[in-house]
Amino acid sequence: MGIPFRQQLRIGAYILKQKIRGVRRYPLVLMLEPLFRCNLACAGCGKIDYPEEILNRRLSVEECLAAVDECGAPVVSIPGGEPLIHKDMPRIVRGIVARKKFVYLCTNALLLEKKLGDYEPSPYLAFSVHLDGLRERHDASVCQEGVFDRAVAAIRKALERGFRVNVNCTLFQGESPEEVADFLDFLTELGVEGATIAPGFSYERAPQQDVFLQRSASKRLFREVFRLGRKRGSRWRLSHSALYLDFLAGNQAYQCTPWGNPTRNVFGWQKPCYLLSDDGYAPSFQALMQETDWDAWGVGRNPKCANCMAHCGFEPTAVNDAVSHPLKALRVSLRGPRLAGPMAPELPGVYAAEETRRGRGMGLAEGEHSTR
Numbered sequence: 001m002g003i004p005f006r007q008q009l010r011i012g013a014y015i016l017k018q019k020i021r022g023v024r025r026y027p028l029v030l031m032l033e034p035l036f037r038c039n040l041a042c043a044g045c046g047k048i049d050y051p052e053e054i055l056n057r058r059l060s061v062e063e064c065l066a067a068v069d070e071c072g073a074p075v076v077s078i079p080g081g082e083p084l085i086h087k088d089m090p091r092i093v094r095g096i097v098a099r100k101k102f103v104y105l106c107t108n109a110l111l112l113e114k115k116l117g118d119y120e121p122s123p124y125l126a127f128s129v130h131l132d133g134l135r136e137r138h139d140a141s142v143c144q145e146g147v148f149d150r151a152v153a154a155i156r157k158a159l160e161r162g163f164r165v166n167v168n169c170t171l172f173q174g175e176s177p178e179e180v181a182d183f184l185d186f187l188t189e190l191g192v193e194g195a196t197i198a199p200g201f202s203y204e205r206a207p208q209q210d211v212f213l214q215r216s217a218s219k220r221l222f223r224e225v226f227r228l229g230r231k232r233g234s235r236w237r238l239s240h241s242a243l244y245l246d247f248l249a250g251n252q253a254y255q256c257t258p259w260g261n262p263t264r265n266v267f268g269w270q271k272p273c274y275l276l277s278d279d280g281y282a283p284s285f286q287a288l289m290q291e292t293d294w295d296a297w298g299v300g301r302n303p304k305c306a307n308c309m310a311h312c313g314f315e316p317t318a319v320n321d322a323v324s325h326p327l328k329a330l331r332v333s334l335r336g337p338r339l340a341g342p343m344a345p346e347l348p349g350v351y352a353a354e355e356t357r358r359g360r361g362m363g364l365a366e367g368e369h370s371t372r
Contacts, residue, residue, distance in 0.1 A: 002166065002194015002237035006123060007075075007102050014074045015323055025259045025289060027073040028316050031274045033265035034059035034092065035081040040108055042142045043172075047081060057266040061088050065095045067264040070285045077104045077128070077261075084111040090118040097124045104128040106168060108142065109151035116158060126164035126193065129155055133169070133183050141172065152190070159191055166239055167195040173217075177224035184229065184236045194239035198248070198311045201275045215307045219250035219343060227339045242333035244311060244318035250343035252318070255298050256308065260316025262288060272297045274312045276304060300347040 011028070018026040036047045037055045059067075068076055076096050083089055084107050096103045105119075106128045119125065132141040135148040158165050167187055171180065187195050199218040226249055229236055238245060247254050258273035268281030269288040276297070282288035298305050308314075322329035 002192075002239040004123065004164075004193070010102070011074050011319075015319065019323065025294075027071050027260060027262050028319065029075040029077050029261045029312070030068060030071045030073040031261050031263040031312065032059075032064055032067055032076050032078050033080060033263060034064055034078065034083065034086050034089075035266065037085055038080060038082045038108070039085065039110055040082070040142050040144060040147070043140075054266070058086055058088075059264075059266055061091045061095065064092045064264075065099075067285070068096055068099060068101060071262060071264070073101075073262075075102045075104070077106065079106040082108055082111070084115050093119060093125060097122050100124060102126070104166060106130065108147065109154040110147065112151075112154035113157050116154075116161060116163070119163070121162040121164070123164070126166050127155075127158055128166045128168045128196070129192075131167050131169055131183075131187075132172070133175075133179060134186060137175075137179060137183075141170075155190060155192065165192045167192050169195055169197045170200045171197065171218070171221065172200050175221055177221060177228055180221070180225045181228040181232065181234070184225075184238075185232070185234055188234065188236055192237070194237040196239045196311055199307075199309050201308055201310050215309060215346075218307075218309050219248065222248040223250065223337075223339050226337050230336065230339070240311060240315060241318045241322055241329070242336075243322050243329055244315045246332045246337045247314055247318055248309060249337035249339060251338050252321070253344040253347055254314050254317045254321070255300075255347060256305065256313030257316035257320065258294060258297055258313055259289060259292070260319075261312040275308065275310060278304070298347075 015026075015028075035055075035058050036050050038047065078089075078092070083105060086092070089105070093103055093105060101124065103125050104127075105125065107130065109127075109129045112127065112129070129151055130142075131148065131151060132138045138148040138151075139145050155165050155167075169183070184195065184197075199221075222245075226245070228234075243252060246252050256273075261274055262285065263270040263274040264285075267277070268283055269285055270277045270281055271279035271288060271292045272294065279292060279296075282291055296302060299308065300306075
């Protein structure tokens with residue numbers, strides 16, 4: 001697993017505390033989005049087509065740190081947009097690190113080498129670099145040549161200076177299992193701490209709508225990728241729980257936990273989740289938790305959620321399942337995801353109807369079924 005032991009212990013203690021207190025809904029990761037402005041225009045991005053007055057808005061240092069305090073999650077992910085564009089980002093990061101929260105500062109790395117001097121290596125800070133595959137695949141994904149080479153050069157420089165570096169990979173239509181496995185082997189050789197990997201969410205605002213994977217295709221892809229990794233004897237460091245990887249391989253029938261990764265951005269606290277803002281925005285974290293109609297969202301509940309398998313929604317579910325069923329989690333951790341046999345039955349609803357209409361069938365049979 002590509003998550004340091006210190007961080008695992010801190011998160012585990014936090015979850016145990018919530019369980020002892022009887023808290024049903026609690027955040028694991030705050031998605032702090034201080035701006036939408038970016039220096040790339042990726043095909044699958046749902047953030048970049050806002051009008052200029054929105055793209056020019058920024059959360060202040062004080063607003064960012066207030067959100068961290070208000071939410072209380074042990075981990076803070078700072079996506080965007082491109083966070084390194086924010087002139088006060090070094091102060092924001094220092095403030096979060098001083099609170100001993102684990103920060104994942106997301107970046108496409110085009111500015112990373114130039115900005116490294118503004119930050120200090122810390123066990124609480126990791127740069128999470130966006131790479132969607134090897135050179136040709138990634139540059140096509142971000143719609144600009146040369147980005148992969150610049151990002152890899154910046155990663156090497158950050159590692160040389162003692163920074164934690166993680167890679168965030170999103171998979172889209174047309175992915176080859178061999179290419180994905182080659183990419184994960186490359187990351188292992190590169191020496192990054194770990195990689196997060198998930199199918200892309202089909203943002204309505206994305207410039208291209210034909211790039212997103214369907215749910216059944218995602219599961220088949222991940223089974224083939226994991227099978228190749230096992231055949232090669234690869235030692236990939238994936239920054240996910242064992243049960244989330246098992247879910248990607250089609251062996252867990254999870255519902256999402258949208259409050260696990262609450263989002264604070266320039267509009268407020270986004271409802272219902274990081275990927276969707278259809279319920280609008282709440283003025284505070286408490287209002288977000290109390291006023292959101294959580295039961296209206298999720299697989300089988302809302303068409304917009306039908307193909308989602310993103311880690312921001314399902315990793316919290318997997319973590320909660322691991323706490324509730326530690327022996328199952330240990331078994332999967334030791335053996336890895338099951339790569340043969342029937343997949344877990346899907347939750348009823350939109351997905352099943354869509355698959356039936358397409359005439360492909362789900363190809364699923366009764367199997368292990370896990371819920372929140």
